Structure formats: structure tokens, C-alpha cells
Amino acid sequence: MSADSGLVENKSNLKDNRHIKKKKMLNLTCLYIYMDNKLTQKHGENMNQLLAMRAYIRVVESASFIRAASQLSMPRSTVSKLITDLEKHLETRLIRRTTRTVTVTTEGLEYYRYAVKLLNGVDEADSAVRGKKQKPRGHLRLEVQVIFACTFLIPALPEFYREYPDITLALGINDRTVNMVGEGVDCAIRAGTIQDLSVIARPLINMHYITCASPAYLSAMGTPRHPHDIQNDHRCINYHSASSGKTDPLIFHRGDEAVVVNNCLYSASDGNGLRDMIMAGLGVGQILREFIEPEIRTGRLVPVLTDWNRSPLPFHIIYERDNHQNARLRAFVDWMTERFGR
Structure with missing residues (x-):
């Protein structure tokens, strides 16, 4: 086989692989929609389950129906009904509500983790079908240490918004160590030596x-x-x-x-x-x-x-090893390392 024929074959295989990957993503989106319709029909509910799941994720992350409604640009009553319908559909209490607090139940936290993964898959499928020309979109949950958030990240966020207006951020500002998987956190910015081998750590700045x-x-x-x-x-x-x-x-x-x-x-x-x-x-x-x-x-x-x-104290942005396929997370991590990397 000549070098030219091998090159042509490799290009053909690459094109076929891209076609298969895009087809799989499209099939995944169709599967989610099919599941949503079948579950809705099964329980006789007039509910868009994917929308209800998005609303539920926002309520959990913002700990507020009012803030979730504002982020989703819909009335608070609509968000409340979506959550109620979702709980009826699941026959499980996801959230305990009082006039002042929103508390996630054990079952609710488990459902939240599954919902985040599923909707990430839907968004990835959408992005694959729309093509690479469209900017990443969707929601990210971050945990950032106080000093870095106040000194560097928050003042720079207008730049990020101008570049990625369709990515929304929920910013947790604290100095505690978070369970990224258990708490549904996409990435965190942490100081010191990163000893957790289950995460990828990209270096940012050193502070003095x-x-x-x-x-x-x-x-x-x-x-x-x-x-x-x-x-x-x-x-x-x-x-x-x-x-x-x-x-x-x-x-x-x-x-x-x-x-x-x-x-x-x-x-x-x-x-x-x-x-x-x-x-x-x-x-x-x-x-x-x-x-x-x-x-x-x-x-x-x-x-x-x-x-x-x-x-000096080094800072890193960290994320789970299997989480960087998320287009919006990849965009944020790349922006952070370009803006604050050393």
C-alpha cells in the first residue's frame, strides 16, 4: 500500500468515525426525548420532564425557588409546579420547603446527581448536532476559595460573560473542602498541593x-x-x-x-x-x-x-477526570488557565 492510499484511507476512517459519533449523539437525544414522552404518558401527567429536571437542578444549586425562577426567566409559581409535578411523577419527596429554607432530601440529592449527568449528556448531544460554530452553553457549578474569588475571579467574570454569554455560573465562595461528585460540583479552585489523584489539577497563579x-x-x-x-x-x-x-x-x-x-x-x-x-x-x-x-x-x-x-501559595483549578468532555466546563477551564495560568 502506498503512503498516499494510506493517507486517503485514514482520512476516510476519520470522517466515518466523526459521522458515527454524531449519529450516536443524535440517537442519545432522541432516546432522552422518547423516555420523557413515555414516562409522561405512563403517569398521565402534563409535564415536560426535562424542563422539570432543569428547574429542579437550579432550585438545588441556588437553594431558592425565587432565584431559580429568575435564572430560568419564568414565574416562581411555574418552577414550584414543575417541582411538585416531578415529585408526583417520582412518588418521592425531593425537597422540603418552608417559608425561609429549601432543604434537599437524601433521595433528592441522589436524583440531583443523576439529573445533572443526564442533562449534561443532552446538552452535549445538542452541541454536537448544532456544530462547533455555536458557543458552549449551559450551567456550571463552581466552588472557589474566598481570596481567589474576591481578588481575581469575580473582577474578571465580565470578560468571561462577553466571550461565553450562554454559560451561566453558580459560584460557591468558601474555604471548605467539597465532595465534587457528591455535591454535583463541576470544578473547584483550591490552594496548596493537590493530593487527590482522582481529579485533574491545572495550575493557576501563585499568591504571596x-x-x-x-x-x-x-x-x-x-x-x-x-x-x-x-x-x-x-x-x-x-x-x-x-x-x-x-x-x-x-x-x-x-x-x-x-x-x-x-x-x-x-x-x-x-x-x-x-x-x-x-x-x-x-x-x-x-x-x-x-x-x-x-x-x-x-x-x-x-x-x-x-x-x-x-x-508562595499555588492555586489550581480541579475537575473530575471524566468531566472534561463537558463543552462548557472545557471552555471555562481553558479560559481560566489562559487568564490566570502560570
Whole structure:
């Protein structure tokens, strides 16, 4: 066989494979629609199950019928009826409602996970049939640490919206460790070393620590000249893990010297709390400089021990290994790594 004939055959096989893949996706969409119609006919309900499932996902992720209705651009009463009809169809309570709270039942959480996977498949099938020229669309649920969200992500989101106006985001802002599969999270932005081998971690920026205190505190207690001064003569503040409760020490490096200060009197589980405690004059703290740059510029916080440093803190965007086939997630991850990658 000649090289030219082999090339022609390979191109032909590639074309056939693309045709088969597109046909499979189309068949999958038809199957979902068929299932939806058969289930509706079986129970004699006038219900669009796929729409009801989309409404249910929004209610779970926003923890509010009002917010879900706003995101879906439909009346709250319509969303409520869709959920009620879905529960009747399943003969199972999915959500417990009160005047102030929405609580997902155990069965409801299980159904939510299946619904997210199914609708991701439907959206992927739609995208395959419409062709690659159409921008990715659909909903993503993210979990982001407070400092990264406030300092980098939220200010940049208008850029993402301009590029991908059909992708909606539910942003969970906290410093806890989430169960991505169990909680239906598409991706998360986390700090530190990623040890979970079940996820893919793409590197983003490194953030840098600074040791600082309020002017009032330094006026009252004096300015430390050495980390041992903080250990012996000062109050210190630092971050503690929301999941384990363990407080991080203050860590100092200068050349071959290293000092670790453990006797923190106060701690906070997120960046906002840590910043506010330092600004309140409760002690000397270590915090990420990029997060408190405005306070440094205006003099509300004063750097100390500037000839000492601490290793930078790396941030990553992580997602499940089998989840990157989702076109909207792929678009978001690629945008994040291009915008904030190192």
C-alpha cells in the first residue's frame, strides 16, 4: 500500500468515525426525548420532564425557588409546579420547603446527581448536532476559595460573560473542602498541593504571603524586628481549616534561617475574617498580599518583617477526570488557565 492510499484511507476512517459519533449523539437525544414522552404518558401527567429536571437542578444549586425562577426567566409559581409535578411523577419527596429554607432530601440529592449527568449528556448531544460554530452553553457549578474569588475571579467574570454569554455560573465562595461528585460540583479552585489523584489539577497563579498589622496595634505594642519577637512579645493571628479546625502557623524564611510561630491567639477560616481581625488590631498576621493590596496602599495595614518571606501559595483549578468532555466546563477551564495560568 502506498503512503498516499494510506493517507486517503485514514482520512476516510476519520470522517466515518466523526459521522458515527454524531449519529450516536443524535440517537442519545432522541432516546432522552422518547423516555420523557413515555414516562409522561405512563403517569398521565402534563409535564415536560426535562424542563422539570432543569428547574429542579437550579432550585438545588441556588437553594431558592425565587432565584431559580429568575435564572430560568419564568414565574416562581411555574418552577414550584414543575417541582411538585416531578415529585408526583417520582412518588418521592425531593425537597422540603418552608417559608425561609429549601432543604434537599437524601433521595433528592441522589436524583440531583443523576439529573445533572443526564442533562449534561443532552446538552452535549445538542452541541454536537448544532456544530462547533455555536458557543458552549449551559450551567456550571463552581466552588472557589474566598481570596481567589474576591481578588481575581469575580473582577474578571465580565470578560468571561462577553466571550461565553450562554454559560451561566453558580459560584460557591468558601474555604471548605467539597465532595465534587457528591455535591454535583463541576470544578473547584483550591490552594496548596493537590493530593487527590482522582481529579485533574491545572495550575493557576501563585499568591504571596505578607506579614502585617494595623497601625493602632503597632503603636501600642511596637514593631517586631525578628520573628522571635512575635513568638515572645506579640499576639498573632492566622488561618484555620474549616474542615479540620487546625490553625496554620506563621512561617518565616530568610536565607538559611527558618522560624515557625505556633502560638496564635486568634484565627479565622476565610480570608475576609483574617483580614478584618488584623485590621481590628487583634495582632500580627500572615495573609496573601494580593488580597490586601488596597489596605496596604491606604495605610490601613502595615507590612512588618519585610526581609523575611514565606513560600508562595499555588492555586489550581480541579475537575473530575471524566468531566472534561463537558463543552462548557472545557471552555471555562481553558479560559481560566489562559487568564490566570502560570
